[in-house]
Amino acid sequence: MRTHGILWFAPPVAVKGSADARYEVNNVQAAAENLLEWPNRGPAWNEAVRVCLAALAGELTPDHARIAFEAAAKEQGLLLQSG
Numbered sequence: 001m002r003t004h005g006i007l008w009f010a011p012p013v014a015v016k017g018s019a020d021a022r023y024e025v026n027n028v029q030a031a032a033e034n035l036l037e038w039p040n041r042g043p044a045w046n047e048a049v050r051v052c053l054a055a056l057a058g059e060l061t062p063d064h065a066r067i068a069f070e071a072a073a074k075e076q077g078l079l080l081q082s083g
Helices: 028-037 043-056 062-076
Strands: 008-016 022-027
Touching: 008 028, 008 062, 022 028, 028 043, 028 062, 043 062
Parallel strands: none
Antiparallel strands: 008 022
C-alpha cells in the first residue's frame, strides 16, 4: 500500500553536507534522496535504503526510517549532534 504525502520524522537527523555545511533531514523522502548521493555504501546504508523504501510503501513507520538513516549517517561519518 502506497502512502501519500510527506512522511515526517522527529527529531530530524543532523548531517554534514558538502563543504562541511550542516543540514537536517526530517522526512523519509529526503533521507532516501540523501542516501543515493553518498559514495560509500556499507551495511547500514543498505539497511537504511531498504527501510526508507519500506516506509515509503507504507510497510514501516517514518520513525523506523529515521533510526536507520541515523545509523547510516553514523557509519558514513556524517552524523552531527542535533541542536
